[in-house]
Amino acid sequence: MPLRRGWDQHRAAVDRLCSSYAALPDGVPVRLAKPTSNLFRPRARSAAGLDVSGLTGVIDVDPATRTAEVQGMCTYEHLVDATLPHGLIPLVVPQLRTITLGGAVTGLGIESTSFRNGFPHESVLEMDVLTGAGEVVTTRPGDDLFDAFPNSYGSLGYATRLRITLEEVPGHVSLRHLRFDEAGMLAKTLAEVVETGRYDGSAVDAVDGVGFAPDELYLTLARWDDGAVGDDHDEAPPSDYTGNRIFYRSLQQRETDRLTTYDYLWRWDTDWFWCSRAFGAQHPVVRRLWPRRWRRSDVYHRLVRLDQRFGIADRLDRRAGRPQRESVIQDVEVPVDRLPEFLAWFDEQIGMRPVWLCPVVAQRAWPSYPLEPGVTFVNIGFWGTVHVGPEAADAPLNRAIEDKMLELGGHKSLYSEAFYDRDTFDRLYDGPNLARVKAIHDPDDRLTTLYDKAVRRL
Incomplete structure (x- = not known):
């Protein structure tokens, strides 16, 4: 059942969030106390976390205006459960159930309707953001904070409420x-x-x-x-x-x-695209024994985290005498006319298949992820590991992918590891503008910068 919230419940949840923020000692990294994550970049552990426990629901769905008022930590699974009975869905529904609306807006979401509707943040009409100053600010398209927010990954604050446009769908x-x-x-x-x-x-x-x-x-x-x-x-x-x-x-x-x-x-969620095969979940015998309720992306993600924590795959590789693995988990965008060139290079240099292909057309310019509006880009998603040997720790394949993106005029999402130097990163993701907006809304630098999050893994 969808998690429904009234306005009074929402305001009480925002008050708890602000109180938990104010209680953090100076100098302590600010994190969200979220039970799930769809990020794939390692980061420093932090014991403190903001209380977002009451911000996981849908406040209101208005079929007449085709809009919804949604809390920032609401998953798309719960959001769809609330809108679909009205014959409505968000304009873009990312592929995985536990991606949150706030996460898809401050990060980047994409799906098969993105050639018509762009990114999830392009259907947001208004949002409330908890800033680094501990204030909840209402912001709309055209405001500096709103426009810089997509692809800021929490470096400018956290969305607590979003009003979004919906579209009609049949059954x-x-x-x-x-x-x-x-x-x-x-x-x-x-x-x-x-x-x-x-x-x-x-x-x-x-x-x-x-x-x-x-x-x-x-x-x-x-x-x-x-x-x-x-x-x-x-x-x-x-x-x-x-x-x-x-x-x-x-x-x-x-x-x-x-x-x-x-x-x-x-x-795509049931088998995490095709990645469930790494856990044996596609073997006919295992599949019959694997409960349906556990065939979902967040379960597989937790298994990956366990492997990373205990180094299970690395131990098995060493025991079998296999070269060390490099994790190659990325989503990149290239202009549609450069897609064949990228795939030919990718096959020769990386050698990973299958890959996911999804067109996206940005509806307007967004400074923190500057794809030219109206131009067709293709998202290429590839998620796995490649045996590269002792140099795996230096991430040679991921670095080569970044270089190829620069050559082709493409971009890469920052949900996974990034290795750009600071000057290149700032040029690609409009670092000066991010710094300017952050100085206004986070004057004491309580929030980690985007570069520190994405590259330095802080």
């Missing part, structure tokens, strides 16, 4: 999987779909893709489907990929598909 989604034998034709087709919003005479409401190999790539075109099974419809019941069947494998097995809207939104 089902029809899918069409297109196979390509090379990346050039996929990029050309993707650019046309983004420009026209159509393919082969039909509307396209959402699009993403998967590259399994250099000669096996797929685009999945989604269309909102308001038809019901029965009553003049011949469709079979919608597919279910929360059980023994695995969604990403279906792209290779069938040309068309149909899911409920709910299952479409979380199609």
Whole structure:
């Protein structure tokens, strides 16, 4: 059931948050006391945490205006549970259930509707932010704090309330999987779909893709489907990929598909895209024994944290005589016309497949993540490890990816490790403007800077 909050409950929760902030001694790093995280950068441990326990719900959904008032720590799982009964969803719903709305706005969220709707922060009409000065500030598009907030990762404060725009959706989604034998034709087709919003005479409401190999790539075109099974419809019941069947494998097995809207939104969460295979969760025997309620991204994420804490994979590699691993977990954006070049380089230098492909078009300029508005970029997501040997600690592959981004005019998200020098980082993410806005709203430097968070891991 969705977590619903009234306005009185919300105000009481904000008061508790402010009190916990004021109680922190000077010099103590400020962190959120969150039970889950979707970050993949190591960071210094901190015992203190802000009390956000009452900021995890939906305050109000207004079907008439297609808006919702949402608390900053509300997960998209709970947000969708509150909006979908009204036939509404956020304009962009990131792939993983436990990503929070505030996290997707201060970080970067993306999904298959991003070619139409951009990033999650572009549907925010207003938000309240707890700043480094301990004040809750209401900010709107055009304000310095609002405009610098996306991709600031808490370095400018934490969103406590956001008013967002919603869009109407029917109960089902029809899918069409297109196979390509090379990346050039996929990029050309993707650019046309983004420009026209159509393919082969039909509307396209959402699009993403998967590259399994250099000669096996797929685009999945989604269309909102308001038809019901029965009553003049011949469709079979919608597919279910929360059980023994695995969604990403279906792209290779069938040309068309149909899911409920709910299952479409979380199609990637059940197997954490394809990463659940690292835990054996895709083996038929293991899958039958693995409870459905534990087939979700936050469970796999906790298993990764356990491995990092105890070095289980490293111990097994040493025992088997395998080279040391480098973790290569990144999402990068490149212009659509440079996608084939990047994938060719990636196959030669990194050699990791599958990769996720998702187009995004920024609706306006955002200083802290400056993608040119109206230009089609493609997000390429790749998450895994590569055996590189003793130099793994120096992250040679991740550094090479960063260099390639500079060459191609691309960008990379900062939810994972970054290695840029300070000057390059400030140039890419508009460090001077971030510093200016931070000086206004965090004059005593109580919040960690973006560079310290993303690169120095503080």
